[in-house]
Amino acid sequence: MNGAQATMGGKEGYQRICEWLQIRSGITYQEKKKLLLVQRMQRVCETCGISGIDALADLIESNNNQDIQLKVLHAATTNHTYFFREPQVLDFFRDTILPTLPYNSGRIWSAAASTGNEAYTLAMIAAQTRGRDWAKNNLTILGTDISEVVIAHAEAGIYNASHVDQIPQSVLNGYFDPVGMGQYRVQDDLRRLCTFRRLNLKVSPYPFNKRFHAVFCRNVLYYFDREHQKDIVEAIYDVTEPGGWLLTSVTESLRDLETRWVPVQSGVYRKVP
Ligand SMILES: C[S@@+](CC[C@H](N)C(=O)[O-])C[C@H]1O[C@@H](n2cnc3c(N)ncnc32)[C@H](O)[C@@H]1O
Numbered sequence: 001m002n003g004a005q006a007t008m009g010g011k012e013g014y015q016r017i018c019e020w021l022q023i024r025s026g027i028t029y030q031e032k033k034k035l036l037l038v039q040r041m042q043r044v045c046e047t048c049g050i051s052g053i054d055a056l057a058d059l060i061e062s063n064n065n066q067d068i069q070l071k072v073l074h075a076a077t078t079n080h081t082y083f084f085r086e087p088q089v090l091d092f093f094r095d096t097i098l099p100t101l102p103y104n105s106g107r108i109w110s111a112a113a114s115t116g117n118e119a120y121t122l123a124m125i126a127a128q129t130r131g132r133d134w135a136k137n138n139l140t141i142l143g144t145d146i147s148e149v150v151i152a153h154a155e156a157g158i159y160n161a162s163h164v165d166q167i168p169q170s171v172l173n174g175y176f177d178p179v180g181m182g183q184y185r186v187q188d189d190l191r192r193l194c195t196f197r198r199l200n201l202k203v204s205p206y207p208f209n210k211r212f213h214a215v216f217c218r219n220v221l222y223y224f225d226r227e228h229q230k231d232i233v234e235a236i237y238d239v240t241e242p243g244g245w246l247l248t249s250v251t252e253s254l255r256d257l258e259t260r261w262v263p264v265q266s267g268v269y270r271k272v273p
Helices: 001-026 031-048 053-062 066-076 087-102 117-128 132-138 148-156 169-175 186-190 226-238
Strands: 106-110 139-145 176-180 183-185 194-200 212-216 241-246 262-265 268-269
Touching: 001 031, 001 053, 001 066, 031 053, 031 066, 031 087, 053 066, 087 117, 087 212, 087 241, 106 117, 106 241, 117 132, 117 139, 117 169, 117 186, 117 194, 132 186, 139 148, 139 186, 148 194, 169 176, 186 194, 226 241
Parallel strands: 106 139, 106 212, 139 194, 212 241
Antiparallel strands: 176 183, 241 268, 262 268
């Protein structure tokens, strides 16, 4: 199959894939992103030996090939992330949230964890702020994502030089081990306090026994239409401790959504204590 065939044949298939993505994951692909999605789906076709986008749409709709469905979900999502992203939100976490976490059981959820950079960043900030022993013994961080591929990467905790080149040298030396080929692995004790699981934010209520003190849900809400954004932040509210926190990206405001979250500052919301 060549790219032109897939694009030409992909008109109807494209629409069906868009609808399937919307139903399964809540991700909305706007018309202006069509070329991007077509290219991503072409790549799935090429790697899986599928003849074109219509055939791919048939396969995912037939609902009996979970492997292809997961590949489509992974290819459709943007996993871009990096360590210490958006310092103003992280500063709030360090200065206001961390000091108030209960001494012996702080629970944090990185709700669209991608390759784990956010979860490990939070572990490092906690180790810097309340001490490494406190973090190791009293803090748990759950990272979840819809994509199994990124979850496997997060669990391994190994990053290329390009992922870590923005990190200050002291942090790199203190929390990563070089593992050859220019790669670095997050040190064992920090990896142990982070757990990663697959979870679709669109499917609620969320299956947790214990509530979280802080939930990071950053750079993912813009995938969803307003109705789903509201459902997600409300479902997060239900699994957050009273007085707990929701951290979004500073560019993702909940202002227009009718939610129970109380705005605190840009990217920071609080559950009524
Ligand atoms: C741009 S990354 C953001 C990563 C990190 N939170 C950050 O801010 O750097 C968005 C992540 O959301 C995940 N995602 C997209 N739709 C999702 C859904 N329905 N449920 C869970 N995760 C989803 C993607 O797989 C991707 O890894």
